[in-house]
Amino acid sequence: MFEVYFDSAAMAKAEGHFRQAAAKRMEAIGFFLGSVHSWKGEKFVRATDYVTAENDSTSVSVRFATGAFPRLAERITGKGLIVAWAHSHPGFGAFMSETDVRTHESCFDxxxxxxxxxxxxxxxxxxxxxxxxxxxxxxxxVVEKRK
Known part of the structure; x- marks a missing residue:
């Protein structure tokens, strides 16, 4: 069993967003929405959608633009929990920086x-x-959505 299952369509949305930003040499950020489940006493997360709004980014940092939060709220409301936050490190590898760890601890605990x-x-x-x-x-x- 895995800890997180991403629907392939949601992952494709995130990857497309990150590729577009990387083409401009910028980082990107967004949220995965979904639900928490339990099987045989073990919890796992299912991420079924990816949402984002305007990013304020550079080649080494990213945050949501000030005006993005009302749009994010509209896109999130009624669609499940924020089960993961996602961001890119174009050209630097997939790792958690000290800033990423602080962000996670303060906002996604x-x-x-x-x-x-x-x-x-x-x-x-x-x-x-x-x-x-x-x-x-x-x-x-990353799994195909059940029909």
Whole structure:
């Protein structure tokens, strides 16, 4: 069993967003929405959609633009929990920087919150869990949505 299951369509949306930003040598950020489940006593997350809004980014940093939050709220409302935040490190690899760890701890500290980091230039993607300042890679799979 994996800790996080990403629907392939949601992952494709995120990867497309990150590739577009990387073409401009910029980082990008967004959220995966979904739900928390349990099987045989083990919890896992299912990420079913990816949402974003206007990013304020450079080649080494990203945040949502000031005016983006009302649009984000509209896109999130009624569509599940934020189960993962995702951002890119184009050309630098998939890792959690010190800033990323602080962001995760201050904004995404739920037991079901994960961080996905994608380097669209190198073709790398990794999922991380942060607990008490300790960062570890989390297991994940990209799956086709059930019909």
């Amino acid at each position: 739920g037991e079901y919150n994960y961080a996905l980091v994608i380097d669209p230039v190198r073709g790398e993607k990794k999922v991380f869990k942060v607990d008490g300042g300790e960062v570890r890679e989390a297991s994940f799979a």
